[in-house]
Amino acid sequence: MAHPRSALLNVMTAAAQKAARRLTRDFGEVENLQVSKKGPADFVSNADKKAEDTLVKELQKARPDYGFILEEANNIEGKDSSNTWVIDPLDGTTNFLHGIPHFAISIGLLRDGEPFAGVVYNPITDEMFWAEKGQGAFLNGRRLRVSARAHLSEGLFATGLPFLGKEKDGERFMQRVNAVTTLSAGVRRFGSAALDLAYVAAARYDGYWESGLQAWDIAAGIVLVREAGGFVTDMDGKRKMLENGSVIAATDKMHEPLFNLIK
Numbered sequence: 543m544a545h546p547r548s549a550l551l552n553v554m555t556a557a558a559q560k561a562a563r564r565l566t567r568d569f570g571e572v573e574n575l576q577v578s579k580k581g582p583a584d585f586v587s588n589a590d591k592k593a594e595d596t597l598v599k600e601l602q603k604a605r606p607d608y609g610f611i612l613e614e615a616n617n618i619e620g621k622d623s624s625n626t627w628v629i630d631p632l633d634g635t636t637n638f639l640h641g642i643p644h645f646a647i648s649i650g651l652l653r654d655g656e657p658f659a660g661v662v663y664n665p666i667t668d669e670m671f672w673a674e675k676g677q678g679a680f681l682n683g684r685r686l687r688v689s690a691r692a693h694l695s696e697g698l699f700a701t702g703l704p705f706l707g708k709e710k711d712g713e714r715f716m717q718r719v720n721a722v723t724t725l726s727a728g729v730r731r732f733g734s735a736a737l738d739l740a741y742v743a744a745a746r747y748d749g750y751w752e753s754g755l756q757a758w759d760i761a762a763g764i765v766l767v768r769e770a771g772g773f774v775t776d777m778d779g780k781r782k783m784l785e786n787g788s789v790i791a792a793t794d795k796m797h798e799p800l801f802n803l804i805k
Contacts, residue, residue, distance in 0.1 A: 594629065692795045
């Protein structure tokens with residue numbers, strides 16, 4: 543049975559769906575541009591900005607006093623300083639640019655600086671993940687629980703390749719990947735932090751780690767994982783994910799062994 547959403551989540555999912563309609567059309571055009579000499583880069587940058595404009599407009603209409611932390615434009619101060627939207631209109635831009643259908647719209651709400659609600663939507667698969675603090679996590683109305691797998695050897699994990707210059711110690715990153723790969727069922731790198739976190743919440747992955755992130759990459763996904771029964775910390779084992787741009791998200795059984803492998 544589909545679970546009823548709160549008024550807040552209805553606002554967030556409706557905004558995501560509206561932005562997604564244009565993004566989906568734009569994605570079809572990007573697929574055509576793959577073989578053109580000009581290429582799709584400028585077009586994608588414009589699609590990203592248009593999606594962000596749509597999200598801001600829709601969210602402002604419903605909650606006019608909330609502020610915004612934005613990827614593409616300048617942040618917007620809100621009259622209500624305790625509520626701030628953190629949005630990524632296109633998480634997985636490189637996938638989108640290359641015609642790969644693995645990207646998402648991510649809308650997080652910070653309440654007093656803490657992730658409170660999150661929506662992650664892949665318009666191509668029509669998978670809408672949502673969660674609100676204390677209310678559970680859901681995928682298209684189905685309640686989500688993190689995986690029950692108990693041993694690293696059974697676990698499938700996700701990470702992101704660091705951008706050059708973002709993670710100083712590339713060698714350390716490869717050591718982490720090798721350590722996890724050796725002791726687990728595998729490591730995946732699909733190019734969307736928001737979907738990686740959503741997949742941990744949906745028990746598709748058992749854990750995910752990455753550094754060099756921005757608040758809009760992870761704000762929504764943090765709520766999803768927590769509300770599905772998982773644990774989220776930064777790479778130091780603290781709860782400063784948004785401040786320092788690193789995250790380890792995993793099931794209750796996998797977080798500590800994963801943390802110990804990659805710290």
